[in-house]
Amino acid sequence: MRRIVIVGGGYAGFTAARELEKGLRRELRGGDVELVLVDPRPYMTYQPFLPEVMAGSVEARHAAVAHRSHLRRTRLVDGSVTRVDHADRVVVVRPRSGEPYRLPYDTVVVTAGAVTRVFPVPGVAEQAIGMKHVEEAVAIRDRLLTSFDRAASLPRGPERQRLLTVTFVGGGFSGVEGFAELLSLAHDLLPRYPEIDAAELRFHLVELSDRILPEVTDRPGRWVVEQLERRGAHVHLGTGLESAAGGVVTLSTGESFPSGLLVWAAGNAANPVVATHTDLPVDRRGYVVVRPDLRVGTDDAPVDDAWAAGDGAAVPDLAVPRPGALAVPNAQHAVRQGRRLARNLVADLRGRPTRPYVHGSLGVIATLGLGSGVFQFRRVVVRGLLAWLMHRGYHLLAIPTWERKARVLAVWTTAALFGRDVVSLASVQTPRAAFAAATTPDGAGRAQPDQEVAA
Numbered sequence: 415m416r417r418i419v420i421v422g423g424g425y426a427g428f429t430a431a432r433e434l435e436k437g438l439r440r441e442l443r444g445g446d447v448e449l450v451l452v453d454p455r456p457y458m459t460y461q462p463f464l465p466e467v468m469a470g471s472v473e474a475r476h477a478a479v480a481h482r483s484h485l486r487r488t489r490l491v492d493g494s495v496t497r498v499d500h501a502d503r504v505v506v507v508r509p510r511s512g513e514p515y516r517l518p519y520d521t522v523v524v525t526a527g528a529v530t531r532v533f534p535v536p537g538v539a540e541q542a543i544g545m546k547h548v549e550e551a552v553a554i555r556d557r558l559l560t561s562f563d564r565a566a567s568l569p570r571g572p573e574r575q576r577l578l579t580v581t582f583v584g585g586g587f588s589g590v591e592g593f594a595e596l597l598s599l600a601h602d603l604l605p606r607y608p609e610i611d612a613a614e615l616r617f618h619l620v621e622l623s624d625r626i627l628p629e630v631t632d633r634p635g636r637w638v639v640e641q642l643e644r645r646g647a648h649v650h651l652g653t654g655l656e657s658a659a660g661g662v663v664t665l666s667t668g669e670s671f672p673s674g675l676l677v678w679a680a681g682n683a684a685n686p687v688v689a690t691h692t693d694l695p696v697d698r699r700g701y702v703v704v705r706p707d708l709r710v711g712t713d714d715a716p717v718d719d720a721w722a723a724g725d726g727a728a729v730p731d732l733a734v735p736r737p738g739a740l741a742v743p744n745a746q747h748a749v750r751q752g753r754r755l756a757r758n759l760v761a762d763l764r765g766r767p768t769r770p771y772v773h774g775s776l777g778v779i780a781t782l783g784l785g786s787g788v789f790q791f792r793r794v795v796v797r798g799l800l801a802w803l804m805h806r807g808y809h810l811l812a813i814p815t816w817e818r819k820a821r822v823l824a825v826w827t828t829a830a831l832f833g834r835d836v837v838s839l840a841s842v843q844t845p846r847a848a849f850a851a852a853t854t855p856d857g858a859g860r861a862q863p864d865q866e867v868a869a
């Protein structure tokens with residue numbers, strides 16, 4: 415039996431596994447091939463929906479596509495790969511419980527994605543929340559809602575101002591989308607909080623370079639900044655975060671303010687399992703080197719039985735007429751690379767030729783909060799409501815499986831009728847608090863769960 419181990423079931427890995435289940439149906443049924451997917455999460459995260467999860471426009475669960483519901487012929491392993499020893503054809507798996515073990519394979523598919531890029535800024539590790547996972551999006555939303563509740567019952571002053579101050583670091587796509595969606599949510603909340611004035615909201619977007627959204631050209635980029643500023647946001651371009659120690663944000667301009675919420679969205683870095691824990695070839699940034707057909711290695715030095723795709727791989731972009739161009743790390747590429755990888759792997763097993771991965775960009779599109787967006791394809795730019803509708807339409811088509819599409823559409827329809835859901839469930843992070851309080855002699859000996867989360 416030939417064992418194919420897929421490391422990571424995100425966009426590229428999940429798509430590759432589904433395609434391999436189709437392409438190797440006969441072999442899987444006959445027991446000639448075993449497909450194994452290792453991932454510490456039992457689902458693929460549809461990351462483009464995370465900004466809308468933050469804003470309460472998409473249910474958190476609907477941004478996650480369960481592996482078990484859609485990969486019926488794949489053995490799913492709940493754990494992290496901590497090493498890929500390709501010379502020995504073995505991955506080391508650290509399961510959620512129990513001791514790490516070695517899992518031998520015949521073919522490895524490395525689709526572990528990238529991790530959040532962090533810089534050693536004082537206070538960030540203790541204060542900031544990332545923006546790559548469902549739980550982070552939910553926590554950001556709950557934190558804002560809880561802050562509103564607490565601020566509404568405080569007199570004007572430093573603590574109330576801290577609670578109503580939000581800082582995002584990183585003006586790339588995820589940072590801008592998250593920032594704009596949260597700003598949109600905050601403005602929607604105001605009519606329900608007559609105690610809070612719009613002028614009290616302080617939303618800061620901090621970006622080191624002198625522009626945001628590097629994937630769009632200067633003009634639409636400037637338009638987005640103007641849009642955000644018109645809605646009361648402070649966009650700090652050419653500015654770095656110097657410190658977040660003690661929850662006080664200090665910028666390279668010298669400006670300093672306490673911020674109740676700090677979100678870190680400063681881009682991607684190589685996944686350590688790929689960058690430093692494998693004998694597969696990696697480039698100087700730590701991304702797996704692959705050929706255009708997604709086999710690991712180069713044309714001169716291909717590596718047998720190893721394939722890679724997605725954000726964690728340095729994939730040549732043949733659609734860009736520039737020597738050495740690499741595919742941009744985004745979902746548009748990752749999902750298509752996963753599919754191409756699986757088809758090439760099947761072709762290779764059957765002794766047929768492989769095909770290079772070629773995908774001309776479909777353009778870039780971003781949501782800027784309810785009813786506003788921006789889209790660019792070459793010189794064509796669409797802004798405002800139409801771009802936002804295009805964003806929703808595109809992602810509804812793109813999210814895998816009909817079941818997920820139906821669920822997301824149902825939530826959007828309900829929100830169109832009744833408005834968005836503004837309940838904070840921050841208390842789920844301390845599920846025993848109420849019970850523990852009930853068991854104390856006076857029945858009220860513990861902190862309120864929401865306070866613990868929002869502290």
Ligand SMILES: Cc1cc2nc3c(=O)[nH]c(=O)nc-3n(C[C@H](O)[C@H](O)[C@H](O)COP(=O)(O)OP(=O)(O)OC[C@H]3O[C@@H](n4cnc5c(N)ncnc54)[C@H](O)[C@@H]3O)c2cc1C
Nearest residue numbers: 422424425426461462495526527588724725744745746748
């Ligand atoms: C907030 C946000 C919004 C975005 N919006 C867009 C958008 O609108 N359009 C777009 O094209 N792109 C967007 N992207 C980018 C897009 O989501 C990524 O490019 C895409 O997810 C990359 O797919 P991937 O399979 O390489 O990695 P991922 O989807 O990140 O999957 C990696 C998987 O590997 C698993 N894993 C990690 N380490 C290990 C390990 N050691 N062992 C086993 N498994 C491991 C992870 O749990 C995960 O399941 C967005 C990203 C973010 C964060």
